[in-house]
Amino acid sequence: MNDSTDPSRTTDSNDTTDTTSTTDTTEDTTWRNDVTHSETAANAMNDDVWQGGRVGVWLIGARGSIGTVVAVGLHAMVAELAPPTGCTTAGAAFAGVPLPAFTDLVIGGHDVSTTPLVDRAQSMVDSGMLAHRFVAGTSETLARTDAEIRHGYDRRSHTGSQADAVRRMAADIADFRERHDLGRVVVIDVSSTEPIPEDHVEFHDPALLLAAIENPELALLPASSVAALAAIESGSAYACFTPSAGIGLPALRTLAAERGIAFAGQDGKTGETLLRTALAPMFNARGMRVLSWAGSNLLGGGDGATLADPEAVQSKLATKTRGLVSLVGDHVVAPLHIDNVPDLGDVKTAWDHIHAEGFLSSRITMQTIWTAYDSMLAAPLILDISRLLTLAAAAGQRGVVAELGFFFKEPWGSDVHDFSQQTIALREWAHATGAHLLATTRSAVTPA
């Protein structure tokens, strides 16, 4: 996958970002006892080797739960109010890989909501999800991030063609890149889950699709794919953290590969599916035959409300089930429920009941209960994906980056769902890609 590189994009000056934040006198510094200084956010990011300048993280759905926690979390880490706990790329396994530092990341995005990030974060404090000190200590930087959010594509209010929307949104991203002198931008879709779209012949042919979206009478593309096309048109790398269509339509995937865009997906693997893809290989390895794996999910929040729609939930049920079937076989009985329980807010509880057959037909059952704040699980993954997709793009990779399947329920470009295999593949890929990038950067700056 390490084909061509683009050294001109990797020799920008390594600017530091605006890390201003208010001092929080109630700051809890106990975490510093748990980590060495070199593990703090400002230091655990190999910023001595990354030469690609500042990087934009453009979130589709930037004012949602995940978008808000990403912004609070990044600003809190940069201000050294919090360590990068939960960030895969901050671990020792990624030492020496040339990744942009957290301090290099600048957030912007699109949303159709106008509720300011600070208000959204405050509601998370009120619900007990976020500690007050993180919002108090980042409110100024949060307000600056909020000013970088532009109105997204809303089919109900949009006038003109979908191509007009794509051009306007691509221009928003290009302006953001220029305003902040960013070396690269990564677009990540964290917007509300959409229903599975009806198929159209245009979805399979880039030329037909580009012609069709010029017609203001037609609105063929789902909103997530309008945003994905804007990412392609702006020359940004792209990741689909949702089960929505996004860049997954064949015509868009072809266009992305043709235009040299690196992309990854799909649907973040953060809780129940993470647990399943860690546990299922154990049953296989011990020769046990999993007969059924039933699951029940309870959640509230914006995601819970969206998934209460019987059409939207089909996208999620599909991505959740495919990995399990691939790991234990298509004989498995795998009923799965997702229920909206509004008073739970962002807390998600997933109960799984596993029934397997062992030696001499003996019965084995196991039950797991996973409870967590869903967007707290997702936010560090968004930062990891931003850093790793930037590495892929800087090293000249184009098309799907299969090794980033580690982060997704439905890993594009790979059939591997086993979490330990994905972990090994991701680490090996990151080191090989990093070494390739460093070698080409050095050869580009070494005088002949």
Ligand SMILES: NC(=O)c1ccc[n+]([C@@H]2O[C@H](COP(=O)([O-])OP(=O)(O)OC[C@H]3O[C@@H](n4cnc5c(N)ncnc54)[C@H](O)[C@@H]3O)[C@@H](O)[C@H]2O)c1
């Ligand atoms: N652990 C997790 O939280 C997790 C894991 C995997 C996938 N996801 C997916 O991530 C997505 C976001 O989750 P969330 O909890 O932040 O949801 P949320 O409802 O809190 O936020 C979604 C945001 O998207 C915005 N939005 C809706 N339509 C839009 C459009 N056309 N353009 C731009 N923005 C738009 C909404 O206004 C809202 O701010 C969902 O699709 C969810 O299924 C979440």
